[in-house]
């Protein structure tokens with residue numbers, strides 16, 4: 054009896070594995086098709102300082118023909134485990150730079166910056182600097198308005214190489230910021246060597262900032278660290294006016310989060326910027 058049970062368990066496991074592998078393979082195939090079929094789209098989430106929208110973070114969305122709009126957490130990890138993230142990342146950069154050039158040419162949006170999330174696989178590519186500069190040149194985007202978001206873990210993985218690439222792009226005006234700051238393991242020794250312009254306080258510290266004194270202390274420390282290193286600071290995940298006020302009190306002047314707006318299609322973002330200017 055025990056033997057039979059064991060066999061069933063193995064069979065169940067095998068079926069489950071086959072399902073998981075098949076699902077993943079199908080996702081990979083679909084992602085590849087999505088790229089050529091033009092099913093990807095960038096949503097933009099406002100970044101606010103004072104009563105001004107100062108920039109946007111570009112966030113990838115997949116308009117799946119049957120499943121509807123899919124967020125990046127569902128497919129970026131799969132794309133990152135294959136080479137797919139490279140053409141996908143290049144598409145994102147190009148689309149964001151095209152948008153940057155359009156905004157630069159319009160009356161209410163010429164001041165906007167655009168932040169783009171970069172994957173470790175992109176940063177590790179030998180041609181990353183050259184390809185990025187080519188996209189900037191092709192699209193006519195102002196490199197000085199482009200920000201690239203990297204994370205602590207990415208930077209630690211290949212410090213020397215990463216610093217060299219960041220510096221090369223920095224010389225052309227491209228700025229770098231450390232996303233989800235405080236959740237990784239970067240040492241202060243690394244941090245001071247990176248050619249960064251900004252730290253982004255992770256939303257896990259913002260969520261309970263009003264009720265958890267530790268989170269408030271961490272946010273305060275990140276602000277102090279940014280000031281000591283001469284970096285600007287932004288907080289993500291700001292959902293309420295009270296969180297915003299607390300962050301402001303702790304010395305963080307710039308915010309991104311549902312309180313100001315969810316990631317949205319570009320037309321909605323334009324409406325928001327115009328409304329903020331003309332109100």
Ligand code: C2E
Nearest residue numbers: 112113124125126145170171172290291292309310311316
């Ligand atoms: P991230 O770069 O930290 O982006 C912020 C995420 O937090 C976004 O999720 C955004 O929708 C969400 N968010 C913003 N404000 C709030 C808020 O007030 N409350 C809460 N609960 N969430 C908020 P999203 O769009 O699902 O993106 C998830 C992650 O996927 C991003 O985290 C980023 O790491 C990655 N990602 C997105 N687009 C790209 C891309 O084009 N390339 C790469 N490599 N990664 C991307």
Ligand code: MG
Nearest residue numbers: 110170202232
């Ligand atoms: Mg980000």
Ligand code: MG
Nearest residue numbers: 233255256289
């Ligand atoms: Mg985060």
Ligand code: MG
Nearest residue numbers: 232233253289
């Ligand atoms: Mg983030």
